[in-house]
Amino acid sequence: MSRAAYPPPRTIWDGINPIRMIGELSETRYWMYLLLLPSAMLITAVVLYPTVYGMQMSFREMRLNRPDLGTDWVLFKHYARMLADPIFWTSLRNTAVWVTSSIALEFLIGLIAALALNRNLPGTKLLAVLILLPYFLPNVVAGHMWALMLDPRMGVINDLLVKTGLLVGYKAWFADPATAMAAAIIVETWHSFPFFTLLIMAGLKGIPADLYKAADIDGAGALAQLRLITLPMLKTIIAAAVILRVIGLVNSPDLLLILTSGGPGRSTQVLSLYAFQMAYKDFNFGYAGALSVVMFVLLMLFAWAYIRLSKVNQD
Amino acid sequence: MAQTRSGSKLLWDVISYAVLVLLALVCVFPIIWTFLTSIKVEEDIVTREMVYFPTRFTFDWYVRLWSQSGYPVLVMNSLMVTSLTVLICLLTGTIASYAFSRFHFPGRTQLMLGYLVVRMFPAVLMIIPLFIVMRQVGLLDSTHGLAIAYTSFLLPLFVWMLKGFFDAAPKELESAARIDGSTRLGAMFRIVIPIARNGLVATCVFVAIAAWNEYLFALMLTTSQGSRTWPVGLQLMVGEFQLPWGMLAAGGMISILPVIVLFAIVQRVMVAGITAGAVKG
Numbered sequence: 001m002s003r004a005a006y007p008p009p010r011t012i013w014d015g016i017n018p019i020r021m022i023g024e025l026s027e028t029r030y031w032m033y034l035l036l037l038p039s040a041m042l043i044t045a046v047v048l049y050p051t052v053y054g055m056q057m058s059f060r061e062m063r064l065n066r067p068d069l070g071t072d073w074v075l076f077k078h079y080a081r082m083l084a085d086p087i088f089w090t091s092l093r094n095t096a097v098w099v100t101s102s103i104a105l106e107f108l109i110g111l112i113a114a115l116a117l118n119r120n121l122p123g124t125k126l127l128a129v130l131i132l133l134p135y136f137l138p139n140v141v142a143g144h145m146w147a148l149m150l151d152p153r154m155g156v157i158n159d160l161l162v163k164t165g166l167l168v169g170y171k172a173w174f175a176d177p178a179t180a181m182a183a184a185i186i187v188e189t190w191h192s193f194p195f196f197t198l199l200i201m202a203g204l205k206g207i208p209a210d211l212y213k214a215a216d217i218d219g220a221g222a223l224a225q226l227r228l229i230t231l232p233m234l235k236t237i238i239a240a241a242v243i244l245r246v247i248g249l250v251n252s253p254d255l256l257l258i259l260t261s262g263g264p265g266r267s268t269q270v271l272s273l274y275a276f277q278m279a280y281k282d283f284n285f286g287y288a289g290a291l292s293v294v295m296f297v298l299l300m301l302f303a304w305a306y307i308r309l310s311k312v313n314q315d
Numbered sequence: 316m317a318q319t320r321s322g323s324k325l326l327w328d329v330i331s332y333a334v335l336v337l338l339a340l341v342c343v344f345p346i347i348w349t350f351l352t353s354i355k356v357e358e359d360i361v362t363r364e365m366v367y368f369p370t371r372f373t374f375d376w377y378v379r380l381w382s383q384s385g386y387p388v389l390v391m392n393s394l395m396v397t398s399l400t401v402l403i404c405l406l407t408g409t410i411a412s413y414a415f416s417r418f419h420f421p422g423r424t425q426l427m428l429g430y431l432v433v434r435m436f437p438a439v440l441m442i443i444p445l446f447i448v449m450r451q452v453g454l455l456d457s458t459h460g461l462a463i464a465y466t467s468f469l470l471p472l473f474v475w476m477l478k479g480f481f482d483a484a485p486k487e488l489e490s491a492a493r494i495d496g497s498t499r500l501g502a503m504f505r506i507v508i509p510i511a512r513n514g515l516v517a518t519c520v521f522v523a524i525a526a527w528n529e530y531l532f533a534l535m536l537t538t539s540q541g542s543r544t545w546p547v548g549l550q551l552m553v554g555e556f557q558l559p560w561g562m563l564a565a566g567g568m569i570s571i572l573p574v575i576v577l578f579a580i581v582q583r584v585m586v587a588g589i590t591a592g593a594v595k596g
Contacts, residue, residue: 019500026500035414036426038407039470046467047433050444057444113338116331124331129582130339133346136578138528140546141567144553145345148352148560156348159365190341198586222327244434251437254530258550275439280535285443292440299435 058289065283078290095270099249105189110196118204135194143258146187177267203237239310353564376565389548399462400526401519408473416481430471442535456538464532469522476588480514517584520577
């Protein structure tokens, strides 16, 4: 009986009621596309269009401070210049050092923290919050906190190292080409290792406890269990984490921009930083675009090869 | 045998505690040190012999930063950009995320992958054209323009993270509402979104923190005090007039305070969401 009155009869108001109209639209088979339309349009406008624009820019003369040069097509001029540009090669080498050292350290510390947190010992919930915190702090503040601690005249790290006898005198970590990159990698590791902890913790929850029980019965020690059960089971998530972190490390020059601006000399100059400075300081958008395109292609190649390799290993 | 097993378990427990306490100390020490520096007087900061605990407390750095440097304007601009970014993500991203979570349609996988791949594009490659386009349409050096630029990397993140929370919301209640005559629209707003409420809040907080922290886009796309955000402003102050360490530390503490508070409140749900999105992605 009650169903007879439901849905309520249509009135004139229903014909123009917007909520009712959208409600009826939601019953059509195009509804999901309508839901996706606003975000897809926005992403097209702020990601795809600029990227395509940036790529074609790398084949043009485009210097904002030299309008007299025009914006003609120059084909591969910027790419040819890159091959002969010693700074490009230095940046490429530094990028390799920056990315591999940071990833290795972040993964190792992230894994150790995740394994320790996964034991769910009493009181470690609070420690987990503290350990994850650095990842959410801004680059600008992270950079200045460490610059303060590593300061050559009043840095607390210098003081601690001298007091414990590990260092003879205060050291200007970021002014010495031999230590600048290492110091920056330590700051980066501090900032981003929690990302690995986060993902590996999630992965650890998905490993069935039975596997460890069986290994226990077989007499496998903790290290054997780590090597034979934990790491193989985490393979996919580690691969995902490494790719995401490599993208972040290659693409964003923020931390190095704040800590060293690529100096001293060119000892911490990486590709993303070089491209950004080429755009921000020299306003040479064409060359900056070409450098970014090369970065993008290298990243794509890396991601492709890495996924291939981790799949081959699985078979 | 049993004894050595429990003995080795105890050993590993001790090692775990030691590692975790040490790591937590390393993680928090820079924040504590910055805080201590921000409440020290100048003579305690620049000294011949390192002063670990301030001999005198002072809030002078905070007062000077807030009243003399235009920091309140920077913070207001950042608040504006952050809220706009979250609003745009909320309006366009929530429904997209819902569509990915609930419907199967041609092109779904490709589109979802597309939302993931855009994260691979180098920031610089997008920033330069954004700079040119925004200059043409008059959005350069405005908080609105910056917020729109932020959606380029935060909207895909928002959609992926929120999808994890929508996936976790049971589908039965939704079906029940549909049987009772509710439209898909009604079921989405009255059933699914309220169930995934916590996840929605956590996702918004994650995006808000990222927008609040962002430096590179802001550096390139803002040029005046009217739209500059705090990371750019703080960095400029360091470069322009040799900002005293105490003031820089005070600025850092003010800026990370909202991040720490928000993170502490929603960290459990947020951590679950980040990992859920990553595991499936």
